[in-house]
Amino acid sequence: xxxxxxxxxxxxxxxxxxxxxxxxxxxxxxxxxxxxxxxxxxxxxxxxxxxxxxxxxxxxxxxxxxxxxxxxxxxxxxxxxxxxxxxxxxxxxxxxxxxxxxxxxxxxxxxxxxxxxxxxxxxx
Numbered sequence: 001x002x003x004x005x006x007x008x009x010x011x012x013x014x015x016x017x018x019x020x021x022x023x024x025x026x027x028x029x030x031x032x033x034x035x036x037x038x039x040x041x042x043x044x045x046x047x048x049x050x051x052x053x054x055x056x057x058x059x060x061x062x063x064x065x066x067x068x069x070x071x072x073x074x075x076x077x078x079x080x081x082x083x084x085x086x087x088x089x090x091x092x093x094x095x096x097x098x099x100x101x102x103x104x105x106x107x108x109x110x111x112x113x114x115x116x117x118x119x120x121x122x123x124x
Contacts, residue, residue: 002026002113004096009118016122017084022096022115024077033099034072034079037108038092038120045108048094049081053102064090088124093117 008020022034035050049060049070058070069082079096097111105111 002098004098004113004115006094006096006115006118009094009120011121011123012086013123014086014088016086017082018086018120020081020083020094020096020118020120022079022081024098030074030077031102033102033104035097035099035105035111036070036079036081037095037097038090039095039117040092043092045095046092047106047108050099050104050106051079052104057104059104059106083120086120086122088122090120091122092120094120 003025005023008018012018031053033050033052036048037045038048039045047061048064049068051058051070051072055072067085072079095117096115098113099111
């Protein structure tokens with residue numbers, strides 16, 4: 001009965017920054033990886049970033065590498081996504097997901113819990 005709740009989305013101008021948070025309630029999954037995905041209207045869900053269970057390994061989509069940073073605080077059961085230098089093409093609903101293992105993966109099928117999503121809109 002793990003629940004993931006995203007927050008921090010909103011409207012921002014191109015070049016601006018947002019910090020998304022993903023807080024988990026229910027069972028603790030400190031040994032599992034977590035990731036951020038996003039989905040724009042008319043497009044498939046896209047991998048954004050992932051972090052291993054202990055935070056030592058991270059992985060980013062090429063489109064966000066150097067601009068986004070994923071981090072986690074297991075004591076708070078929270079994962080963050082710091083988004084800098086935002087572009088209009090970053091506009092999407094961002095979803096937090098908990099993996100089935102502690103290893104970083106990019107495939108959505110490997111994630112068993114999903115949040116409701118938070119809207120990020122970047123104006124040009």
